[in-house]
Structure formats: structure tokens, C-alpha cells
Amino acid sequence: MRFLEGKSASAGICRGTAYLFSVPELKFEPGVIEDTDIEGQRLEKAFSDTFNELSLIKSGLSESLGEEYGHIFRAQMTMAEDEEFLKDTVDIILEEKCCAEQALTAIYDGYSELFASLGEDDYNRQRLADLTDVFKRILRNLLGIQEVSLAGVPKGSIVMAEDLLPSDTAMMNRNNVLGIISEKGGVTSHVAILAKSLGIPAAVGVANAMSEADQAMEVLLDTSDFEKASVCLNPDNEKRASFLTKMEDYNRRKREILLNKDLEPVTLDGKKVELSINIGSIEELESGLEFGAKSIGLLRTEFFFLGSQSLPDEEKQFRFYRTAAEKMAPGMVVIRTLDIGGDKEVSCFSLPKEDNPFLGLRGIRVSLKYRDMFKTQLRAIMRAAAYGNVKVMFPMVADVSEFLLAKEIIAEAVGELKAEGEVYDSDLEAGVMVETPAAVLLTDLLTRKADFVSIGTNDLTQYVLCADRINENVSSYYRLFSPAVFRALKMTAENAHQNGRWAGICGELGGMSLAIPVLVGLGIDELSMNARQLPEAVSIIRKLNYEECRLAADKVLSMETEEEIKDYLQSKF
């Protein structure tokens, strides 16, 4: 029996078997070879193994997620059975007398240079992303390395990894995963957000998880504590028995809280707080309805792009946004425009590699650089707005001019839609995400132009405290309850109210039980959270007294440290 610790990223308790996920390194020794025939045969076999692998994945995805997802792999399959591609590679083996791995790499390098010289258009980017995937797959097969993919994760697994990218989890067979344990990552990393929305317990920052665990070993994961996650590997009978009792109690309490889901989120002295949910897909919207969701405060559109191998066109996006609008009507749906960069990569749109991506091309900066893509998204959103209560919101804004530019592009899109005779709503409200310190300091000006603001505390915390949200080395500096962050929230809410606008929170802080009383006291009008947190939020708010919350908020604003704030809130509420 061994014990590990980390941070709770998604609450829950589960028992399962370890599934160690690691991406193998694809290394080979270049050099001259004697028998070119053998190399040719190895290459042919690697091509056909790759094709077979891809067709298995394609049919698996079509079955579990629908034909649309299966088609993602069609382009790659075509490459894996491309006679020319194979022949060109064999020719290099013959000419250079090199191993198949070396020949394949040379061909790949040639193609990538070609794509790069063709310019940065979406089509080229997609082709290159497909080619890179196929190349890695063929190379892995040549090297005889087994594929480790989360698509094939067995039932009852607790996935353990050094790190998990959003694209890894997009491939994950979610029905088979009970929990997630990762050595890297912070509590507001996107893996944490995804785990929360799937209702899967997750622990991050668990040092040595991969070296301590063995494949298929029994694992007990407890993330029910608000901060600390505990992991037990290979438990003895006594530990297992006490763990299972705790798990049953925890699940019973969750079922009881669920009974609150349709009650009004109003304090004892009559202050109403709007509660909304954060989603990234229609599946999440549907499951959100079961937890009492009445509106969407954050629709993260990048997850729709993430599941797609090619850039979704206007029609595809429109159908997605319209479905969300219709299913939620008359409740509002705040659609956030594409927020890629930072730790969010989408394979259908590759961004340049940067040394410091969280301070790089992210959010609205990407949209303003690739305007056609942005306009396509805005057109789709405006068309969907005709079918419900849709608002649009821009991420990572740091200057009033960025918001104004975005509005200009909206105006251009309106002109086009009008000329084309499309059905659309041009009066949709446009808001700003407050997630940079600059945006906080400019909220008095921004809320003169924008219709609302929603505070992205996940990013705001990292930028205010200069502590990377996914870097476990600085996770102790990433303080969600920092007095500096609360002061930023106060300033934002006050400035918004002075201009007659509402201020919401759509970062993870908004759904945290310990934070809710002080957020209400600070005058935050709307809290948007993971749907599974809604019933508990309702029950907390119904026990609060607004006046008391205001006094508590004042007290918190005078405190010096996060510990002091947490201790105070824990003892008071």
C-alpha cells in the first residue's frame, strides 16, 4: 500500500484500476543499411498497420460519438494508403541506402516545408496536422512501439499521466474512465475543467504518480476535500473497507443536495443571484439541464474546434450554436469566441510555437489576427442568435481598442448577412471577459462600451499573481483566494454597476462553496459554474444573508493573506 498527495481538481471519490498513459518517444539511430529490400518491406508493413489502426479508431469513434467524429480520420487513412507516398519513401531508401525511419522522416520534412511555403491558410494547416499524425503513427509502427491512446482505455480505469493535453482527453473514451490523476497541471487547467464537467474526480500535481503506480494496479482516489487530493495505491483490506464507506456517504450526500436544483437562488433577505453553467458541448448542456441549469454563462467554443480535424465551417458552427440557443431558451447563452493559445491547442488550426504562450497569441489576439476565421464565427453566432437569447463575449481582452475592433468585425458581418438575406440577430449583446489585469483597471471604460463583463478568475489569478495556472512548481503561488484577486473583483463589479452593466464570474472560483458568500457580498450578479456544482450553490445562497455577505466581503478586502481569508470564510459560513 502506498500513498500519494496532490491537489483536488474535480471533486469526488472513486476506486478503479490504474491506466498509465504516456506518449512514447520516437527515437531511432540513423545510418547506412545493407538490405534495402527488407527496409522496403518494413515500411510497407508499417503503412498497412497504420491504415488498419486508423480504420479501427474511425469505426470506434463513429459508434461512440457519431459518424461526424469518425470522418475526422478519413483524410489520414487516405494518406496511409497513398501509393505515391509509399513509393517516394521507398525511393529514398534505395537512393540513400538509409533505414525506413530515416527515409520517412526525410519525406515528412520535405512535405512540411512545402506546406509552410504555401502560406498559413486553414486548408494547409489541416493537411499538415493530418500528415504529422500519420507520420508519427507510421514511425511508431516502424519502431514496433505499441500505441497508447485514451480511446482504448478499459472500463473502470483511473487514468494516470505525467500530463494530459486537452487533445488527449478529447480522444478519451469517457464512459470507461472513473478518475484522472496527473503529475502536472493546476486546479484550473483545462483537464481539470473537462474532468469537472464530466463529473470525473481528478487530482493534479500528484508527484511521482507514474513511477509509483503499475499498470492495472488498484487505485483509490479521494478528491472530496476542497484542496487536498489523496491517492492510495494497492490498498489493504482495511483501507479499502473504510474508503468504500466514505464513498457511499459522499454519494448519498450528493444525491440529497441534488434535490435543491430547481429552487430559486435567492438569499434569506431577498437578493437574487443569477446562476448559470459553463459548457463546451451540447452533451454538457443536456446533462446540465439535469442539474437545474437555466442559462449558460460561458460556452467555450474551442472544445467544438478541438474535436474537429478540420476547421468547422460557418454552417457547422451555426448548427452547434443554434442547438445550444434553442435548448436553453428563454435562458441566456453567452457564447465566447474562440479562445485558443496558452495550453489550448486545436489540431485544425496550428499556432506558431512560442516561448511564453500564456503571454502570447491567445484569445481575442488570435481572432483579430485571423479575421476571416473570426468573422465566420461571428456570422454563425449572429445567425444562431435569431433562435434564442444569445450573447457574445470576447476572451483575453486587454485594451478597449480590441473590443472596438471586434465590434467593427461584427458590423462587417452584419452587412454581409443582410446583403445575403440571412436570418440573424444583430442586436445581440456583446461582453468582455475580464481576465487580464489591464481589463480590470479599464472596467470603467470597457463597461461604457460593452454590455456586460464576466470575470475569468482562472486566468485573472494567473496574470495578477504572475503564477502559471498549469505549472505545479508555482501552484502554491497560484492563490485563488488571494486578497489581490478579491480586490480586482470588487473594482470590476463596482465599475460595471456604475455604468449600469452586470458583472459575472465564469472562472472556477464562481462555483466554489467557500467563495460564494464573499462573491455575493462583493456584488457579483451572476455566477457561472460547472453544472454539477449548481445544486450546492443554490443551497448555499438560500442560507445566506446578503447584508452579512457584504460585511464579510469588506472584512475579506481588509485581510492580508489567502490563509487568513480562507480561515475566516471557513469559520463564518
Ligand code: PEP
Ligand atoms: C477563465 O480564465 O477564468 C475562464 C473562464 O476561461 P478559461 O478557463 O477557458 O481560460
Ligand code: MG
Ligand atoms: Mg480564460
